[in-house]
Amino acid sequence: MVRNPGRRAALVDAAVEVLARDGARGLTFRAVDGAAGVPNGTASNYFVSRDDLLAQVAGQIHQRVAPDPEEVAAVMAAPPSRALVVELVEWINRRVAGDRTGYLAMLELRLEATRRPELQKELTRTIRAARDDDLRFHRESGLPGDATAVRLMYLAMTGLMLEQLTLPGVVPAEETQGLISALVDRAIGPEGAA
Structure with a gap:
């Protein structure tokens, strides 16, 4: 080779x-x-x-769609808060729009994995590890919200990503910021909630 x-x-x-x-x-x-x-x-x-x-x-x-560590550090300079969680989720959404090709390829890989057991095994391992890293990052950063809230936001954002990449007219771009804020409110509660 x-x-x-x-x-x-x-x-x-x-x-x-x-x-x-x-x-x-x-x-x-x-x-x-x-x-x-x-x-x-x-x-x-x-x-x-x-x-x-x-x-x-x-x-x-995953390397292609991973955030630049310097960008992460810049975003995380703010104190942990509900507002920072909203900013992080909006940032994820902007990154999907910024690398449409990379995320479409990821969706295609997921679909192909349903037909190829070895690919499914590898992709499951990789995505589970990335999700576990996200949970660890959230916890270690002192951000509000427990593991269930982070999982719910992950699942909701995966659905939003699917809609925006495949049928962008279903969720108009001008609605996404309000939906993301509502998602965070429902997952972790509004600012100041116990």
Whole structure:
């Protein structure tokens, strides 16, 4: 197998683009080669199978959509409060809009995982670990709301993400800020609530 980490990363990034644009059925070595602007046959030199390519995308997509640690530090400079939780949830929503391709690819991976047990196992492990990290971050940051509240906000935001990425007219953009504030109120209570 060829060992050029830069080329491999470019092929995985191209696979994310193809997955978001064409879905899992459109994710072929030829399509990835075309999206990466490399000669036909290049992807097949880097990945032993389509399953291998999907596994690499599953591993990389979380790095792509992860927040920059400096941005997290800037947001977390504010004292823990309900308002900060609202800001964090709104920030997540802005990040989804800012990397529509990455999040669409993630949705496609989730759908493909329903048909591929190994992908489902790996994606479940990765997403569960990310969710556990989010719970730990919330607790260690002293933010209001317990683990159940964080899980409820995660599930609600996953649904909002799905609507905004696939059927944006269902939840108009101008309604999202109010819905997010209401979500936080219902999950952790309004500011000053015990």
